Amino acid sequence: MTDDLAHGTERTTVSDVGRELLAQGLTTGTGGNVSQLCADGETVAISPSGVPYGDVTAADVPLVALDGEQVAGDFDASSETPMHTALYRRRDDIGGVVHTHSPYASTFAALGDPIPASHYLIAFAGDRVPVAGYDRPGSEELAELAAETMGTEYDACLLQNHGTITVGETAEAAFEVALMVEYCARIHYQAISVGEPIILPDEEVDHLRSLFEGYGQR
Ligand SMILES: [Zn+2]
Structure with a gap:
């Protein structure tokens, strides 16, 4: 029954993703x-804090303003709300944000190492992550x-x-990028485990990136 729910479409998206x-x-x-920015451009639908994903209905999805203040919902907004709202405030080219603890990407995060362009799909994220x-x-x-790290470039x-x-x-597009990041992290991990990966030149990754933008990635 998302018909009478304020920002029901965006809240459904958050629950689905x-x-x-x-x-x-x-x-x-x-x-x-x-999170998904709502059509009004000033409200954000974001995952509730501590509720198992399988249990979250659209009505459970909290709404916050761009300053992070919660404006609707029975559950508290995600504890990572500041990271989402900071990105919406800084970038007018985005409408969705996804935060993951995906295992291969988190492995490089544990090392403090960026993921280089050892697979062409890195271009979904930038010239590297x-x-x-x-x-x-x-x-x-x-x-x-x-x-700051993402700027407008990544x-x-x-x-x-x-x-x-x-x-x-x-949010669906941000989810696709999260999938690509995890895939590239896994391939890079496997590649460095058995040898020395070939890193694509910057100009090639830039070219791929412009192609992907054409697919509506940004
Ligand atoms: Zn986290």
Whole structure:
């Protein structure tokens, strides 16, 4: 019954993409979170804090303003709300944000190592996936670090000792980027385990990136 629910479409998206996050192995338990900017451009539908993804209905999805203040919902908004709202405030080219604890990407985050262009699909994220330094989960400081590291140039970054954050035109698009980041992390991990991966030249990755933008990735 999303018809009478305020911002029901966006809240449904958040609940659906949250389930996909778990189904695709991008997170465990209640870790990670998803948000979708609403059509009004000033309200954000975001995963509730601590509710198992399988149980979250559209009505359970909280709404927050761009300053992070919760404006609707019975459950508390995700503790990582500052990271989502910081990105929406800084970038007018995005409408969705996804945060994961996906295992291969989190491995490079644990090392503090960016993921280079050892697979062409890295272009969904940028010329590589950079790393934002460590700060405490849920803090404004972490939100600032992540937003600064991504700038307007990257659609993903690793969060040192934590996980990943990705953006897109919609929450579904940000989810696709999160899938690509995890895939590229896995391939890079496997490649360095058995040899020395060949890294694609910057100009090739730039070219691929412009092609992917044409597919509506941004
Ligand atoms: Zn997290």
